Amino acid sequence: MFKRFLKLEWKQYFRSSYWQKGIALKIIMGFFALYMMVSFLALGVGSFFIIRKTMPGQDPFQVVNSFLLFAVIGDLIFRYLMQKLPVMNVKPLLVLPIKKNKLVHYVLGKSMFSAFNLFSLFFYIPFSVVLIKENYNTSGVLGWLFSMILITQSANFLNFIINKNTIALTVLGTLLIGTIALQYFNIYDVTVHSQAIFNGIYENPIYMLIPVALVAILYSVNQKILRKQLYLDDAVKVKVKEANTADLSWANRFGEMAPFIKNEIRLIWRNKRTKTVFLMSFLFVLYGLIFFTNPMYKEKMEGMLIFASLFVTGGFVLNYGQFIPAWESAYYKMLMTQNVSYRKYLESKWYLMVVVTAALFILATPYIYFGLNIYLMIAVGALYNMGINTLILIFAGAFNRKQIDLNASGFGNTQGTSAKQFIVVIPVMIIPIGLFYAFSLPFGFNAGIAAIAGFGILGLVTKNYFMNLIAKKYIKEKYAAIHAFDQKA
Known part of the structure; x- marks a missing residue:
């Protein structure tokens, strides 16, 4: 069934106006995506050595861990503003004998492979390879890497829950600005907690089970929310408002x-x-x-x-x-x-x-x-x-x-x-x-x-x-x- 869904989306894409509106724009977007991949890859390979050169007395891995909390919050805000759930045009499918759970699993599964999740891999994977080559504990590095991948997926599913909720955006924005301000003005050292969290995963890879459980919970919540929305009545219902007139x-x-x-x-x-x-x-x-x-x-x-x-x-x-x-x-x-x-x-x-x-x-x-x-x-x-x-x-x-x-x-x-x-x-x-x-x-x-x-x-x-x-x-x-x-x- 998933294979059939992919075929339908493939045909919809190439038969729609989105494909016909100009190959030049697609080339530009392709170069932009390539630029992002190369940038993250270069950062993943070179950040360890750059930090070691510019901060000779500090462990580059610990420095990266110190700022990962800021990166996670910033990633959530960026997703809120840019990422959308990769939905299919499910309205025609609601009248067919297709189980709604299959539609939901397909939509959520497809979201796991969005560019927002893949770009981060171009940093985490090469950075982990560099750590292993620099004689860091292999099991600890792998535990840290899989945890970061799972945290990225958690952000992916959390975004679908809070998206379009202005209170959530306000809280995230306030949290990011507040933590940066506390750090910048030396009021409170937030990096200590960030370093403790992610260094703890490296030292005890068993803690990787926490992001595993988090992904499972968020996936389940998303599944229930989307399952409740897949009804034809909700899809065709139209709101009517009374317009106000003015002298123009x-x-x-x-x-x-x-x-x-x-x-x-x-x-x-x-x-x-x-x-x-x-x-x-x-x-x-x-x-x-x-x-x-x-x-x-x-x-x-x-x-x-x-x-x-x-x-x-x-x-x-x-x-x-x-x-x-x-x-x-x-x-x-x-x-x-x-x-x-x-x-x-x-x-x-x-x-x-x-x-x-x-x-x-x-x-x-x-x-x-x-x-x-x-x-x-x-x-x-x-x-x-x-x-x-x-x-x-x-x-x-x-x-x-x-x-x-x-x-x-x-x-x-x-x-x-x-x-x-x-x-x-x-x-x-x-x-x-x-x-x-x-x-x-x-x-x-x-x-x-x-x-x-x-x-x-x-x-x-x-x-x-x-x-x-x-x-x-x-x-x-x-x-x-x-x-x-x-x-x-």
Whole structure:
């Protein structure tokens, strides 16, 4: 039965729009996965010798054990934000004579071989080989290795239990930040306990039974949870909400874009997730306090101040723009049947992001307290967000193929997130920092600021030209997007 499930998923993958949306993106993702594997492998092979060279008086194995607790908590947070249960499209199978337990075991079993679990093996296995070659106790090292593999699997199953639970994310984030702060300010040495736990497994491999029991318990809990959810009634049930109306007649002045602007405003205000994104954008204005109050960045890492400046005014552009047009995935098919200009449809989103960015820049005016240079950074960051990042994110939206449930929880919701959201970070965040250094190092601070501002102004001036190109790309990808959004996750 498991073999048949694998065949069904294989056919679904190659027959769906996900395979057809471009081989170039798959090549990029393949290189990214290869880079991660090589990085973990290099770290696994070389970390022992690097630690022994940089910390001559300490045992490298003990040093690694001292920080494994931080790594486990960080891994859980990363999984919470990125990992999803590799479910099949089980709805058609629920009416067939297939035991639900088989479906559940298949889904959980498949999750054990996800990339989130495999990447860590590229560190733990070579690191264990190095330990054995360095004459560490073989049985102890093997016990430690299998324990780490089991702890990784425990994190895998624990994530499926706590995922989408904002309280769990808050607790994990507070725990990680709190332990790092305690360690950094020498208030309490957390590494002592981490070292005792993992060194204890090495000295007494019998303790490996504890992670074995933990994996078994978490697997069983997941099995029961998923078993209860595999009912057709739950799969087809639809929630109905009453919509609120508002007077948006003022938007009529925008002509052909007016219907789209009204639709965007209603979309944002009537749904949990979009409303959260909008409101959280204003909290991003406070992001600069983390960087602008630290003299280290001003003296040695000015590029990080550019990074912060982009975030101060770019909260809405970055968080809302990266999911265009997936916000409308539920009715995208209907929207594309209307006799309206595709260019106006996209331009309405551009105007919305520019207006909100301008409002955030006004709210950031008090940052002038930290000096004119800081305020200039925020100003050019706003220009770059309006002139370049808006266009980049709208263009990237042509490749969005994942649905978004607007009625789902707004906070901590990673639905619709894919690797594209991380790839787009390169032009959105890395390029302006690179521009700053390229001009500021040879010509000074003002030249770096002027370069970023120049690109932002250039984007605003050439907006119409690039919007026409982007509209053509959307038209080309129109039916692929309709088909993808029409598929049920």
